[in-house]
Amino acid sequence: MATKVRDAGxxxxxxxxxxxxxxxxxxxxxxxxxxxxxxxALALEPVGLSSRRYCVLATALxxxxxxxxxxxxxxxxxxxxxxxxxxxxxxxxxxxxxxxxDRRVRVITVTKAGAEKVREGRKLIEQVQxxxxxxxxxxxxxxLLSGLSRLVAEGPSRGxx
Numbered sequence: 001m002a003t004k005v006r007d008a009g010x011x012x013x014x015x016x017x018x019x020x021x022x023x024x025x026x027x028x029x030x031x032x033x034x035x036x037x038x039x040x041a042l043a044l045e046p047v048g049l050s051s052r053r054y055c056v057l058a059t060a061l062x063x064x065x066x067x068x069x070x071x072x073x074x075x076x077x078x079x080x081x082x083x084x085x086x087x088x089x090x091x092x093x094x095x096x097x098x099x100x101x102d103r104r105v106r107v108i109t110v111t112k113a114g115a116e117k118v119r120e121g122r123k124l125i126e127q128v129q130x131x132x133x134x135x136x137x138x139x140x141x142x143x144l145l146s147g148l149s150r151l152v153a154e155g156p157s158r159g160x161x
Contacts, residue, residue, distance in 0.1 A: 036132055043124040047117060048091065052076070054121040056084050057093060057114050064099060064107035093117055 021027040040051045049057075055074045059065070065073070071081035085108060088094035093114030099105040110118070133141045 036128070039128050039132065040125060043128045044121055047120045047124065049117055049121050052080075052084055053088060053093075054118065054125065056081070056108075057088065057110055058118050058122070060094060060108045061110045061115060061118055064097075064109065066099075066105060066107055067096075070108055088114065 037051060044050060044054060052074075056070055056076075059070055059073050067081050067085055068078065070076075070085075071078055074081075076084065085094060085096065089096065091113075093111055095109050095111060096106045097109050099107045133145075136144065
Protein backbone atom coordinates (compact mmCIF):
# COMPACT_ATOMS: atom_id res chain seq x y z
CA MET A 1 0.00 0.00 0.00
CA ALA A 2 1.47 3.33 -1.08
CA THR A 3 1.93 6.02 1.50
CA LYS A 4 -0.06 9.19 0.95
CA VAL A 5 2.05 12.31 1.07
CA ARG A 6 1.10 15.93 1.12
CA ASP A 7 1.92 18.22 -1.76
CA ALA A 8 5.27 16.96 -3.00
CA GLY A 9 6.55 20.50 -3.39
CA UNK A 10 5.62 21.55 0.14
CA UNK A 11 8.55 21.74 2.51
CA UNK A 12 7.46 21.21 6.12
CA UNK A 13 10.71 22.71 7.44
CA UNK A 14 10.03 25.98 9.25
CA UNK A 15 11.22 28.99 7.29
CA UNK A 16 13.24 30.23 10.30
CA UNK A 17 15.26 27.01 10.35
CA UNK A 18 16.36 27.29 6.73
CA UNK A 19 18.58 30.31 7.37
CA UNK A 20 20.66 28.77 10.13
CA UNK A 21 20.84 25.40 8.37
CA UNK A 22 21.49 26.59 4.82
CA UNK A 23 25.13 25.43 4.99
CA UNK A 24 24.45 22.19 6.89
CA UNK A 25 25.11 19.37 4.40
CA UNK A 26 23.18 16.76 6.38
CA UNK A 27 20.11 18.96 6.64
CA UNK A 28 20.26 19.93 2.95
CA UNK A 29 20.60 16.31 1.83
CA UNK A 30 17.75 15.30 4.15
CA UNK A 31 15.47 18.06 2.80
CA UNK A 32 16.36 17.27 -0.83
CA UNK A 33 15.78 13.57 -0.13
CA UNK A 34 12.42 14.34 1.44
CA UNK A 35 11.27 16.35 -1.58
CA UNK A 36 12.44 13.68 -4.04
CA UNK A 37 10.93 10.84 -1.96
CA UNK A 38 7.58 12.63 -1.82
CA UNK A 39 7.55 13.21 -5.57
CA UNK A 40 8.55 9.59 -6.26
CA ALA A 41 5.80 8.32 -3.95
CA LEU A 42 3.22 10.34 -5.86
CA ALA A 43 4.54 9.17 -9.23
CA LEU A 44 4.77 5.47 -8.29
CA GLU A 45 1.44 5.23 -6.48
CA PRO A 46 -0.67 4.74 -9.65
CA VAL A 47 1.36 1.64 -10.59
CA GLY A 48 1.12 0.20 -7.08
CA LEU A 49 4.77 0.58 -6.11
CA SER A 50 6.67 2.34 -3.38
CA SER A 51 10.22 3.51 -3.92
CA ARG A 52 11.45 0.73 -1.63
CA ARG A 53 9.54 -1.98 -3.50
CA TYR A 54 10.78 -0.61 -6.81
CA CYS A 55 14.40 -0.63 -5.60
CA VAL A 56 14.14 -4.22 -4.37
CA LEU A 57 12.49 -5.44 -7.58
CA ALA A 58 14.92 -3.57 -9.84
CA THR A 59 17.92 -4.90 -7.90
CA ALA A 60 16.57 -8.47 -7.95
CA LEU A 61 15.76 -8.36 -11.66
CA UNK A 62 18.00 -10.52 -13.81
CA UNK A 63 20.14 -12.06 -11.08
CA UNK A 64 19.32 -14.53 -8.32
CA UNK A 65 20.08 -12.96 -4.97
CA UNK A 66 19.21 -13.91 -1.42
CA UNK A 67 17.16 -11.61 0.79
CA UNK A 68 20.26 -10.61 2.75
CA UNK A 69 22.20 -9.84 -0.45
CA UNK A 70 19.32 -7.66 -1.64
CA UNK A 71 19.05 -5.99 1.76
CA UNK A 72 22.75 -5.11 1.68
CA UNK A 73 22.61 -3.81 -1.89
CA UNK A 74 19.47 -1.71 -1.34
CA UNK A 75 20.38 -0.61 2.19
CA UNK A 76 17.54 -2.19 4.15
CA UNK A 77 17.57 -4.00 7.47
CA UNK A 78 16.57 -7.69 7.54
CA UNK A 79 13.13 -7.07 9.07
CA UNK A 80 12.19 -4.44 6.50
CA UNK A 81 13.46 -6.66 3.67
CA UNK A 82 11.35 -9.62 4.85
CA UNK A 83 8.24 -7.43 5.01
CA UNK A 84 9.01 -5.97 1.58
CA UNK A 85 9.51 -9.38 -0.03
CA UNK A 86 6.33 -10.65 1.67
CA UNK A 87 4.40 -7.74 0.12
CA UNK A 88 5.98 -8.28 -3.31
CA UNK A 89 5.11 -12.00 -3.16
CA UNK A 90 1.56 -11.24 -2.11
CA UNK A 91 1.23 -8.87 -5.07
CA UNK A 92 2.60 -11.54 -7.44
CA UNK A 93 5.67 -9.46 -8.31
CA UNK A 94 8.40 -11.67 -6.80
CA UNK A 95 8.87 -15.20 -5.49
CA UNK A 96 11.19 -16.94 -3.07
CA UNK A 97 12.68 -19.99 -4.80
CA UNK A 98 15.38 -22.53 -3.99
CA UNK A 99 18.77 -21.54 -5.39
CA UNK A 100 19.97 -23.55 -8.38
CA UNK A 101 23.41 -23.69 -6.72
CA ASP A 102 22.34 -24.64 -3.19
CA ARG A 103 18.81 -25.96 -2.62
CA ARG A 104 18.99 -24.96 1.07
CA VAL A 105 19.26 -21.29 0.05
CA ARG A 106 16.23 -19.27 -1.10
CA VAL A 107 16.67 -16.59 -3.76
CA ILE A 108 14.33 -13.84 -4.83
CA THR A 109 13.04 -14.11 -8.39
CA VAL A 110 11.10 -11.33 -10.10
CA THR A 111 7.98 -12.54 -11.90
CA LYS A 112 6.91 -11.34 -15.36
CA ALA A 113 4.42 -9.02 -13.66
CA GLY A 114 7.23 -7.72 -11.42
CA ALA A 115 9.50 -7.10 -14.41
CA GLU A 116 6.70 -5.11 -16.05
CA LYS A 117 6.30 -3.05 -12.87
CA VAL A 118 10.04 -2.32 -12.92
CA ARG A 119 9.75 -1.08 -16.52
CA GLU A 120 6.77 1.12 -15.64
CA GLY A 121 8.44 2.37 -12.47
CA ARG A 122 11.73 3.12 -14.22
CA LYS A 123 9.97 5.41 -16.72
CA LEU A 124 8.18 7.27 -13.93
CA ILE A 125 11.33 7.61 -11.83
CA GLU A 126 13.35 8.87 -14.79
CA GLN A 127 10.68 11.51 -15.45
CA VAL A 128 10.59 12.65 -11.81
CA GLN A 129 14.37 12.83 -11.67
CA UNK A 130 14.49 14.81 -14.92
CA UNK A 131 11.85 17.22 -13.59
CA UNK A 132 13.70 17.69 -10.29
CA UNK A 133 17.10 18.13 -11.92
CA UNK A 134 15.66 20.53 -14.52
CA UNK A 135 15.38 23.06 -11.67
CA UNK A 136 19.19 23.37 -11.83
CA UNK A 137 21.39 24.71 -14.62
CA UNK A 138 23.17 21.93 -16.53
CA UNK A 139 26.58 22.52 -14.91
CA UNK A 140 25.11 22.42 -11.40
CA UNK A 141 23.09 19.30 -12.26
CA UNK A 142 26.19 17.47 -13.50
CA UNK A 143 28.25 18.60 -10.50
CA LEU A 144 25.52 17.52 -8.07
CA LEU A 145 25.19 14.04 -9.56
CA SER A 146 28.95 13.60 -9.84
CA GLY A 147 29.56 14.74 -6.26
CA LEU A 148 26.79 12.63 -4.77
CA SER A 149 27.92 9.56 -6.73
CA ARG A 150 31.43 10.02 -5.41
CA LEU A 151 30.28 10.45 -1.80
CA VAL A 152 28.15 7.30 -2.02
CA ALA A 153 30.88 5.25 -3.71
CA GLU A 154 33.51 6.24 -1.14
CA GLY A 155 31.22 5.56 1.82
CA PRO A 156 31.76 6.91 5.33
CA SER A 157 35.03 8.70 6.02
CA ARG A 158 34.88 8.42 9.81
CA GLY A 159 36.71 5.44 11.22
CA UNK A 160 38.74 4.85 8.05
CA UNK A 161 42.49 4.53 8.54
